[in-house]
Amino acid sequence: xxxxxxxxxxxxxxxxxxxxxxxxxxxxxxxxxxxxxxxxxxxxxxxxxxxxxxxxxxxxxxxxxxxxxxxxxxxxxxxxxxxxxxxxxxxxxxxxxxxxxxxxxxxxxxxxxxxxxxxxxxxxxxxxxxxxxxxxxxxxxxxxxxxxxxxxxxxxxxxxxxxxxxxxxxxxxxxxxxxxxxxxxxxxxxxxxxxxxxxxxxxxxxxxxxxxxxxxxxxxxxxxxxxxxxxxxxxxxxxxxxxxxxxxxxxxxxxxxxxxxxxxxxxxxxxxxxxxxxxxxxxxxxxxxxxxxxxxxxxxxxxxxxxxxxxxxxxxxxxxxxxxxxxxxxxxxxxxxxxxxxxxxxxxxxxxxxxxxxxxxxxxxxxxxxxxxxxxxxxxxxxxxxxxxxxxxxxxxxxxxxxxxxxxxxxxxxxxxxxxxxxxxxxxxxxxxxxxxxxxxxxxxxxxxx
Numbered sequence: 001x002x003x004x005x006x007x008x009x010x011x012x013x014x015x016x017x018x019x020x021x022x023x024x025x026x027x028x029x030x031x032x033x034x035x036x037x038x039x040x041x042x043x044x045x046x047x048x049x050x051x052x053x054x055x056x057x058x059x060x061x062x063x064x065x066x067x068x069x070x071x072x073x074x075x076x077x078x079x080x081x082x083x084x085x086x087x088x089x090x091x092x093x094x095x096x097x098x099x100x101x102x103x104x105x106x107x108x109x110x111x112x113x114x115x116x117x118x119x120x121x122x123x124x125x126x127x128x129x130x131x132x133x134x135x136x137x138x139x140x141x142x143x144x145x146x147x148x149x150x151x152x153x154x155x156x157x158x159x160x161x162x163x164x165x166x167x168x169x170x171x172x173x174x175x176x177x178x179x180x181x182x183x184x185x186x187x188x189x190x191x192x193x194x195x196x197x198x199x200x201x202x203x204x205x206x207x208x209x210x211x212x213x214x215x216x217x218x219x220x221x222x223x224x225x226x227x228x229x230x231x232x233x234x235x236x237x238x239x240x241x242x243x244x245x246x247x248x249x250x251x252x253x254x255x256x257x258x259x260x261x262x263x264x265x266x267x268x269x270x271x272x273x274x275x276x277x278x279x280x281x282x283x284x285x286x287x288x289x290x291x292x293x294x295x296x297x298x299x300x301x302x303x304x305x306x307x308x309x310x311x312x313x314x315x316x317x318x319x320x321x322x323x324x325x326x327x328x329x330x331x332x333x334x335x336x337x338x339x340x341x342x343x344x345x346x347x348x349x350x351x352x353x354x355x356x357x358x359x360x361x362x363x364x365x366x367x368x369x370x371x372x373x374x375x376x377x378x379x380x381x382x383x384x385x386x387x388x389x390x391x392x393x394x395x396x397x398x399x400x401x402x403x404x405x406x407x408x409x410x411x412x413x414x415x416x417x418x419x420x421x422x423x424x425x426x427x428x429x430x431x432x433x434x435x436x437x438x439x440x441x442x443x444x445x446x447x448x449x450x
Contacts, residue, residue, distance in 0.1 A: 038160070041162075051211070268410075269405060319423050
C-alpha cells in the first residue's frame with residue numbers, strides 16, 4: 001500500500017503537470033494583463049486567500065486519524081463529523097447575511113480567529129471540547145466560502161472600478177491554485193505528522209500560524225466593505241419559488257444533493273478503509289487532490305474548441321464514474337477479502353469524477369438559476385445534501401464496522417443510481433436548450449492573467 005500510494009501520487013502529479021504545460025504552450029501569447037494596479041490588488045487578495053485555503057487543507061488528511069488516536073469509537077467519531085456537517089449547514093444558511101452585516105474584512109479576520117480556536121481544540125482529548133471545535137469549524141467553513149469572495153467582488157467593481165469581465169479570470173486562477181495547495185498540504189501534513197514523528201495533531205498546530213498570518217494581512221492590507229442587507233426569510237422564500245417553478249432548477253438540486261452527500265460520506269470513510277493497511281494518509285490525500293486536479297484539467301480540455309463537449313455530458317460522465325467506483329468498493333471492502341489497492345483506485349476515480357463534476361455543475365447553476373435568487377436556491381440545495389450525509393453517517397455505525405462500511409458503499413451506490421436517473425431526467429428536459437451549451441469558441445474573450 002505504501003509503494004502504491006507514492007507511485008500513484010507521482011504518476012498523477014506528472015499527468016497534471018503535463019496537461020498544464022501543454023495548455024500553457026497552446027495558449028495565445030500577449031494576453032496577460034499589464035495593469036500594475038490590478039496585479040497589486042489581485043496579489044493582495046491571493047496572499048490572504050491562499051493562506052486561508054492552505055490552513056484549511058492542511059487539516060484534512062489527519063482529522064479522522066486524530067480522533068482515532070484519542071481512542072474514540074467509530075460511532076463517536078461519526079457524531080463528531082455529523083456535528084461538523086450540521087454546523088456547516090446552520091451557519092451556511094446565515095453566513096451571507098452575517099458577512100454583509102458585520103463587514104467582509106472583519107468576517108475574514110473572524111474566520112482566522114475561529115479556525116485557530118478550532119485547531120486549538122484538537123489539542124484536547126475531551127469529547128465535549130472536540131464537539132465545540134467541530135461547531136467552530138462549521139462556522140469557519142461558512143465564512144471561508146462566503147466572506148473572501150464577497151470582499152473581492154465588491155473591491156474589484158466598486159472601489160477599484162476594474163472591468164467585471166476580469167473577475168472570472170481571478171477565480172479561475174484561484175481554483176487552480178486551490179488544487180495545487182491541497183496537493184502540497186497533503187505532503188506537508190505527512191511531513192509533520194509522520195516524517196518528523198510529531199503525530200496526527202501536528203498538522204492542526206501547523207495551520208495556526210498560517211491562519212494568524214492570513215488574519216494579520218487582511219487587517220493590514222484590506223479595506224472594509226459591507227453588503228446590502230437582505231431579509232433572510234425573503235431570500236429563502238424567493239429561492240423556494242425559483243426551485244419549485246423551474247423543473248431544471250429542481251433537477252439540478254436533486255443531482256447536487258444526491259451526488260455531494262455521497263462525497264461527504266466518502267470523506268469520512270476513506271481513512272478507516274485505507275489506514276489499517278499502512279497507507280501514508282498525507283500522500284493518499286495528495287493523490288486524491290491530484291486526481292481532482294486532473295479531472296479539472298480534463299474538463300477544460302473536453303469543453304475546448306477541439307472537443308467541444310458540453311457540461312451536461314461531463315456531469316453524466318462524472319456520475320457514471322462514481323457509480324462504477326462505488327460498485328468496486330462494495331467488493332473491495334468485503335470483510336473476508338479486503339483489497340486496499342482496489343479501494344484506493346476506486347477512491348481516485350471518485351476524486352477524478354469530482355474534478356469533472358464541480359466545474360460542470362457550476363456552469364449549469366450559473367445558467368439555470370437567476371443571479372438574484374442564487375443565494376436562496378443554494379440554501380435549499382444545501383439542506384437535503386447535509387441531511388442525507390448526516391443520515392448516512394448515523395446509519396453507518398449501527399452495525400459492525402467492516403460490514404457497516406461495505407453496506408454503506410452499497411447504499412451509496414443506490415443513491416448514485418438515483419442521481420444518474422436525475423441526470424437522465426435533466427438531460428431530457430434541457431437537450432434542446434441552447435442556453436446550457438458552451439458557446440462555439442470562435443474567439444476567446446480577453447482575460448487578465450498573472
